[in-house]
Amino acid sequence: MFKKGTKLYSILTGSCPKCHQESMYTNKNAYAISETLKINERCSHCGTKYRIEPSFFYGAMYVSYAVGVAFAVAAFIISYVFFETSLKVTFISIVGTLVVFMPVIMRLSRNIWINFFMHYDKDIIKK
Structure with missing residues (x-):
């Protein structure tokens, strides 16, 4: 799986979508805040250009909304349903979750x- x-695999590891051989990001640590969204220009293994066009990753904002909602719903279910906290505490846990996981959400969206x-492309590795 x-x-x-x-x-x-490519989505969860942030690896090249064509060859899966290297990370797209200059720093694998998403919590290096100044480098969270810095990506390599090309894959060193297969030469895939990551920025297809200048504003290519603007579309990731829409995906980010959906991923953020998924994280918020998970925080709500864990806090309110499993731990049976008050709505105030649940709200704080949702906001805290979104703040803490912001770099991960941004990378996952991209x-x-x-x-x-x-x-x-399995054949690209053999070339």
């Missing part, structure tokens, strides 16, 4: 967005 060659347009 999380093996190389699957979209899920990974999902680029994987809409690029697909794994």
Whole structure:
């Protein structure tokens, strides 16, 4: 399920969507805030250009909204349903979750967005 060659692998690891051989990001740590969204220009293994056009990743904002809602719903369910906290505490846990996971949400959104347009090519590794 999380093996190389699957979209899920590329999305969760932030690896090149074409060859899955290297990270798209200059720094693998999403919490290095100044470098959270800095991506390499091209993949050093297969030469895939990550920025297809100048404002390519603007579309990731729409994906980010959906991913943020998913994180917020998860925080709500864990806080309100499992721990049976008050609505005030639940709200604080949702906001805290979104703030803490903001770099992860931004990267996941970019990974999902680029994987809409690029697909794994097993033959590219042999070249």
